[in-house]
Amino acid sequence: MDMIKNPGIKIIESGVPDEDIRTFRKCLSQFATGVTVMTASNGTEMAGMSVNSFASLSLEPPLVLWSIRKESASLRIFQEARHYAVNILSDNQADISNLFSKSTEDKFSKASWFKGILGAPLLNGVICTLECSLENTIDGGDHLILIGRVKHYTRYNGTPLLFYQGRYGVANDLPAALMKQASLSKEPVNAPSTPHLSLLRRLHYVSHLISSRFNTQRQALGISVAEFRIYGWLNAQTMTEQELQECIYLSQEEIKDALQAIKKRQHLEYQDTQKIHLTKTGREYAMFINQQVKNFEANLIQGLDKNTLETTLGVIDSLINQAKSA
Numbered sequence: 536m537d538m539i540k541n542p543g544i545k546i547i548e549s550g551v552p553d554e555d556i557r558t559f560r561k562c563l564s565q566f567a568t569g570v571t572v573m574t575a576s577n578g579t580e581m582a583g584m585s586v587n588s589f590a591s592l593s594l595e596p597p598l599v600l601w602s603i604r605k606e607s608a609s610l611r612i613f614q615e616a617r618h619y620a621v622n623i624l625s626d627n628q629a630d631i632s633n634l635f636s637k638s639t640e641d642k643f644s645k646a647s648w649f650k651g652i653l654g655a656p657l658l659n660g661v662i663c664t665l666e667c668s669l670e671n672t673i674d675g676g677d678h679l680i681l682i683g684r685v686k687h688y689t690r691y692n693g694t695p696l697l698f699y700q701g702r703y704g705v706a707n708d709l710p711a712a713l714m715k716q717a718s719l720s721k722e723p724v725n726a727p728s729t730p731h732l733s734l735l736r737r738l739h740y741v742s743h744l745i746s747s748r749f750n751t752q753r754q755a756l757g758i759s760v761a762e763f764r765i766y767g768w769l770n771a772q773t774m775t776e777q778e779l780q781e782c783i784y785l786s787q788e789e790i791k792d793a794l795q796a797i798k799k800r801q802h803l804e805y806q807d808t809q810k811i812h813l814t815k816t817g818r819e820y821a822m823f824i825n826q827q828v829k830n831f832e833a834n835l836i837q838g839l840d841k842n843t844l845e846t847t848l849g850v851i852d853s854l855i856n857q858a859k860s861a
């Protein structure tokens with residue numbers, strides 16, 4: 536057995552959590568989760584918040600758990616209610632996750648829901664609800680762990696919304712062409728030939744390959760996904776942090792870290808304390824990134840003549856339209 540730790544893989548950061556909580560948080564976000572909205576009602580007030588600390592705990596008895604920040608405004612209602620509902624979000628509910636991760640009082644007026652058997656609001660459009668009685672609470676540092684006993688479940692069709700590295704994603708099967716080759720091999724994965732693959736699998740595979748290549752290029756520039764998206768949005772307009780959050784579908788922490796990094800480069804300024812805009816050098820950098828994207832695309836299609844390219848784009852557009860209307 537090879538005793539070298541992760542040979543050939545570059546360490547991005549390592550350390551002890553006490554000294555740098557931000558990088559510790561980034562380590563935790565390497566673990567992909569689904570997204571739930573936890574809901575409860577104490578009879579007069581309702582609480583709802585986006586949560587990814589949800590986990591199954593036991594089948595017999597049927598127990599689940601999640602943790603809530605002790606400073607959360609919703610904690611009191613969850614404790615008073617003595618029950619809660621787990622609403623597992625579908626991959627077209629990133630807006631719902633955004634909504635329930637804000638500290639506003641009118642979250643439920645903007646969502647579609649109905650009352651469940653234990654009194655907790657149940658969200659429409661989710662892929663599963665678990666209605667639980669509050670079994671136990673356990674202290675967990677700056678969080679409180681809420682163990683629930685599942686009293687009733689409902690499963691719907693659909694695929695889950697994912698959350699990892701501070702951003703939302705959708706689940707995809709492992710591209711068939713990568714199976715059996717990836718993790719056990721010491722050699723880099725060579726592109727296998729694809730004639731045996733169906734259209735769907737080919738599309739899936741090419742999308743996986745291109746986005747991996749693009750991510751490698753972005754990482755080489757030393758900018759995170761959040762920074763990349765923020766430069767894109769702020770290049771065209773001035774926005775508040777709240778507006779940015781609604782557009783770029785990233786966690787608040789990820790956005791704050793990215794804004795700090797961009798500010799450190801003296802690429803952004805705050806106007807009237809709220810509005811954020813790029814400085815002149817910031818805009819130049821945003822243009823540079825834009826050019827990198829164009830170069831990446833040019834590189835990707837090099838060797839294709841104009842007609843082939845137009846036909847290819849036409850085929851892709853028709854597939855999109857057909858899939859949308861199906």
Ligand SMILES: Cc1cc2nc3c(=O)[nH]c(=O)nc-3n(C[C@H](O)[C@H](O)[C@H](O)COP(=O)(O)O)c2cc1C
Pocket residue numbers: 570583584585586587588589601602603604606607608609610632633635636637638639698786
């Ligand atoms: C994807 C995602 C997962 C989250 N997971 C948790 C969690 O597990 N526990 C927690 O206390 N807050 C979590 N939050 C933050 C809360 O949703 C957020 O602080 C919310 O405003 C809390 O509601 P409150 O302001 O009514 O307390 C998460 C946010 C997001 C976007």
